[in-house]
Each structure stands twice: as C-alpha cells, then as structure tokens.
Amino acid sequence: MTYLKRKADAFLEEWKGNPNRLPLIIKGPRQVGKTESIRRFAKGHYESVIEINFVEEPKYRMITSDGYAADAIIRNISLIDPSKRFIPGRTLLFFDEMQEFPDIATALKFLKIDGRFDVICSGSMLGIGYTRIESNSVGYKTDYEMRSLDFEEFLWARGYGDDITGDMLDHLIDARPFSDAQMQVFTTLFLDYCTLGGMPAVVSSYIVKGTFEGTLQMQRQLVLDYQEDIRKYAQGLDQARILNVFNHIPVQLAKENKKFQISKVARGARFKDYRGCVEWLETSGMVNICYCLAYPELPLKGNYDENRFKLYFGDTGLFVSMLDDEASEDFRANRNLGVYKGALYESIVGEALKKQGYDLYYYKRENSTLEQDFFIRTRNHLVPVEVKAKNGTAKSLRTLVTSDSYPDINFGIKFSAGNIGGSNHIFTAPYFTAFLLRRLIRAYDDGRAPLLNNPDQ
Template identity: 80%
Template structure:
C-alpha cells in the first residue's frame, strides 16, 4: 500500500533528534493516520519497537497494576509476552489507543526519569480523557496534535513536491496572479480534495486508482465509526443529544444563516441542555466550533458570545458523506456543489484555518446585515476573511475596513474561485491557498509581503 507523506513525519524526526526528548503524546481524531505514521517512523528510526494497543489487546491494561516504575512496566509486559525485547537506547515503546488505558500516562514520568527507552503514545479520543492524562504526566511529556491531511499533504499524495507550496506562497507574497495552467490544475485538485476530505483511508484508494470508486462508502463507514465512538466514549452525557447535534451539522450549514441553532435540533431543545454536547464534539476533534465575536477587536480569545456559534466538521469528507445520495452523486460526477456550495467552501476554509493552528471566530452584528465569515490576526492588525462561493464584492468586509469604528482592521482577505488580486484594501486569493494563511501573514509581519500593506485610511 502506498504511504502518504505527512507533516508529522518531519516533527517525529526532529523529536528523535532532540537529545532532551520527552515521551511524546500524539493526539487527534479517529482515522487521521496517527498509527500508520508512527509505525513508519519507528521502523526507520529504531532497531527495536514494542507496540501495545490497549483496545486490541486489553490484557496489557494490567501492566500498571504493580506500579508505574519503568522496571515494573517492563516486567509485566515481558510476562504477558516474553517474545518482546527491550534494548536500552535502541527501543521505542509505542502505546496506542491510550484513551482505553489513560492510567499509562502516570508511567511517563518514571519512564522519562529512567531514560532507557523512548516512548510515544497515541489515541483517537484523547481530548475526552485528556484532563486525566494531563494531571498524571504534566512536565514529563511533549504533545503533538495531528489532523487529517491538509491540501498541501494532498498535493504530496498526488506526486507534487514540497516546492509547490513555496511557489504558491511566492505568488501570494508578491501578489502575482497564477497562470491559467496553474489555476486549472490547482483548482481541479482542490475540488477533488473537497469531495474526498483528508482521511488517509479515503485518499489512498483515490491515489491508487485515480477514481472516486469506493470512496463514498469509506466516508460513510467513517461517519458510522464516529457515531459509534459517541456511544462508546460519551460517558456521563446524553449520547442521543450529542448524536443529534452531530447529525444536524450539514443541515444547518446548508441554511443561509449558518449559525448553529440548538432549537432546530429537537423540539423544545434549550442551549443549556446542549452546551456539553457541543463541547464534547469539539474536544473529540470531530467538529470545529467557530464562535461569534462580541465585537471585532483584539484580543480574540475570550472576546465572544458563548451562546452563538457555527459548527463545522473536523474533516469536510464527513460533511460530504452525510449529504443525500443525489447531492453526493452530483458532486462526484459533475463537481456540482448545488445548494451546499457556500457551506462546502466555508467548511473547507474553516478546516484549513484550524489545521494551520487558528482558533475560529466570526462576527454578526445585531440588527444589521453586517456579517464576517472568519477572523485571523497579524502582530498588530485584526484581519477579516471572506469566503465567496459566488462572485461578489465582500460588502461587509469593506464596511469593516472603511469604518472608524474598527481601528484594528486595516485590510481583509477574500477567498474565492478567482485569481490573486488586490483592490481597496481587500486582498483576493484562490480557495486552494488557504492552507498558507499563517505563512502569508507571518511574511506580512516580517515585511516580506509588501502588497498586503495598507496606506492610512
């Protein structure tokens, strides 16, 4: 089977090269490629790997019964499987699916102090049990969050080199439009990415066969698996309510007003009864929550109305899988997004921003048509982002830029199917460049993206 290169590969290599490395915990939702990535890295970096999966091999949950010291852990593993070898300085201990045995996190401190073996832990629902893991291993671990593939990784899977992203970034920082060939190729690949999402189990057969054959069935199985995880791990909460919210995400995104309305989830539903459900889906990595700013100003964190939000899937492929058969068939056969066009592009932009490390915020002014899809920031300025499914003038963004009421907004970024351009303090870029947003704004801060500069109003 083809291996899909991931950004986590470079992180793992750098982690191994650090002489002061701590046990590593790789977090992320189900099926984003954590286990395969770690296994491939381990096979090339270590002479000996001891892998334990606490879901598939529940007997290993007993390895901490005699305490958390390195000797006790190693002794109990050897008792359960005498074929496993422990070579000091050459062995990686890989504990997988640790959400089924979070108690192992207590052992990380002692394994770190012992120092004979490197340790990597991974799990699909770590967000849910992470408070327990955090309290048991604070100061003795390194965290890494892994997502499904972003568009850059998707291009790698299609055979493009790392220089492609550098070339795209150069276009953006110089405000130099792409050629027609570049626009056609990248836009076509991006539409495929929109249809597939970034789950390796979906992308791999597409890469191998060059067709969408079987990908919808895989996507729908992933949705079923996610719903099963809700039933399995949502302890102490109303699982039916969490499932209701999960299933209503595509329905509510398809509305003109994409704000998630709890009242639409079930008859008589109230926000206070569902608050924990939304938080659970976000913490699990299944969903991205975009919060409504109380006012478009810095700082962003904490400056929002907790009762107003939008919900997107963590991977847009899940959104596609939950469309009705007719819409899904039309999307694959004709690349027609239909009534979901606005929701699809907004969802894929939200996903790209989240994978780039941004928290998600939007703004809707009360009793006004003023509404802005997303916000990011530079060192000094608040930067509105507009997602245009159709050709348009980004009216709300221009209002924010022109008004003296929002002094921290000097320019905005419009994402659309069109090419790079700049007009009246609005910088336009194609959707497929969204994954470069953080790098673009860093270049702006360093003075390397001069055409984003804004003269005084």
C-alpha cells in the first residue's frame, strides 16, 4: 500500500527532537494509519525497533509478570524472543494494540525513569481500556490523537503541496474569492473526498487505481469491522444497545431535526439506559458528539445540555457507505444525495472541526425555529458556524449576529457551495476550506483577517 503523508509525521519528528520526551501514546480509531506512521518514523530514526503487537502476539502480555521495572520487562521480552536487540539510545520500544493489554501503561513511568529506550504505544482505545491507561501513567506520557485523513492530507495524497493550502488560507484571510478554475477543481476534489472519506486503505486504493473501483466494498468492510469491535470490546448487554445507536445514526441524520433521539433506536428505549453507549462510541473514535448549548454565550465548556445532542460519524466516507444502496450509488454516480444532502455537509464540516481540535456544539431554541449548526470561539467572541446545502439565506445565523440578545457574538461564518464573500456580519466560504478554520480564526485574533475584523462590511 502506498504510504500517505500524515500530520502525525511532523508530530513524531517534533517529539523525537525534544530531549525531555516522554513515552508517547498515539490513540485513535482502528485502521486510521497509526501503525504505518509509527513504523515509517521508526525505520528512519532507530537502529533497533522492538515492535510488540498484543493482539497478534498475546504471549507478550506476560512481560510484566515480574513487575514493571525496565530491566524486568526487557529480560522477559528477551526471554520470549532472544533475537531482539536493545541498544541504549538507539532503540524504540513500540507497543501496538495496547487496548488489549492496558497494563503496559503502568510500565511507562519506569521505562521513562530508566531512560535508555524511547517508547511509543498505540491502540484503538475501545471501551474502558483508555480509562485504565489514563490512571496508570499520569505524568509519564504524551498523548496524540490520530484520526482518518482530513482534506489537507487528502490533497497531499493527490500530489498537492503546502503551497496550495497556503494559497487557500491567503484567500480566506484576504477575503479574496477563488477563480472559477479553482472553484471547479477544489469542489471536485472535495466531493471525491466526501465520497471516499479519509480511511487510508480506501484513499490509497483510489490513488493507485485512479478510480472508485472497490472503495465502497472496502468502506462497508470497515463498518463491519467496527461493528465487530463493538461486539468484542463492549461489555454485557451494552453490545446490542451500542450497535443500535451506531446503526441508527444515518437514519436520524436524514431527518430535518437531526437531534439524536434515543426513543427512535428501539421500542421502549430510555435515555438513562443508553447514556454510556454514546460515550463509548465517542471514546472509540467511531462517532463525534455535538452537544446542544444551553444558551449561545461564552464559555462553551459546561454550557450545554448533556441529554440533547447530535451524532456524526468520525469519518464521513463511512457515513456515505452506510446509506441505502440507491442513495449511495446516486451520490457516487451523480453527486446527488437527496434527503441526506444537508446531513452530509453538516457531517463533513463537523468532522473538519473535530480534526482541528474543536469540541462540537449546536443550539436549538425551544419553541422556535432558531437553530445553529456549530459554534467555535475566537479569543474574545463566540462564532456561530452555519452549513448550507444550498446557497440560501441563513435566517438563524443572521438573527444571532444582529440581535442584542447575544452580546458574545460579533460575526458568523457560513460554509456553502458558493465562493468567498461577506456582508452584514456574515463571512461566507466554500465547504472545501472548512479544514482551515482554526488557522483563519488565529489570523483574526492576530488582526490579519480584514473582513472578519470589520464585520459591518
């Protein structure tokens, strides 16, 4: 499989360059490329790489049987496989699939204190595994969360360099519309990305073949693998409930009111019985939760109703693959999603926000049509973000930015199929630029985004 350049590559280089580096845990959903990125990095930086996969080689779960001291662990690894070489200062210990053996996290403290070897762990963090890991290694680890490819990484896979994304950002900062040629090329690439999602195996197949041949089957197999993980790692009766929630996400996103309703999941389903199921799916990285704000004001954290939320897939390509056959085929052939169109664009923008490190929040005023898709913040302001499937008016967004009832809001951002522009406190940008939002907001905070800094234009 062709290696795809990832943002994790730069993080790994930065980690290696830190003389005080701690053991690193790279966590994230299964099959997003964690192992491949670590192997590629390790090959270029270490004379010896000790890779242990706790799924494929369960015998290594015995390496802490004599305690967690570095010498005891190294002795037991050597006992199992005498060919492994431990060269001080030039060896990486790579523990993969650590969700199968969370106990290894307790050893990180002792391996760091010992100091002879670098340590990287990775795992899917399914179920309760990471909770145990968190408590076992406080202060002696660095965490990095890895997800499927974002649109920028997809552009890299297609052969585009950093100059292209830099130019896109300049267009946003300067509020300078794209040319017709740019709009056509980037929109086509973006729709390809929506179709494929960002799972590395799917994108690699598309890059190598130059067509979508076989990608739908690959996506559906990934969904089956996720469902199998639920059966494997979820405990007791929660398995059926978690599967019900997971399988109902596409249906509920298709509705005008996209709030996830537990009562629709199964006959007689009650929220209190399903509370942990949603959090389990989020912890695994399979879904993104978007909570309803109690009121659109700062601060965001703690200002939401944990019982009201929307659910999006962590990878929109998997969402498309889970649609009924007619809708999925129509989108692949004709770029038409019918009733799912609004859900697709909302999901892809939510995914882009999450991959930039944002938590997801929306707002729906009770007994009113006022509803806002997402919210982010600048240094001093709350920013409502609207996602429009068509180039129509955004009544709720306009109300939020003009009403005196929302003093924390100074301007809003609308993503649509249209070009860059803005008026009356609303900045408009194409869907394909959503991955640049955090960088645009940073430019705004630094006084480098004229249209955002002058919302009356």
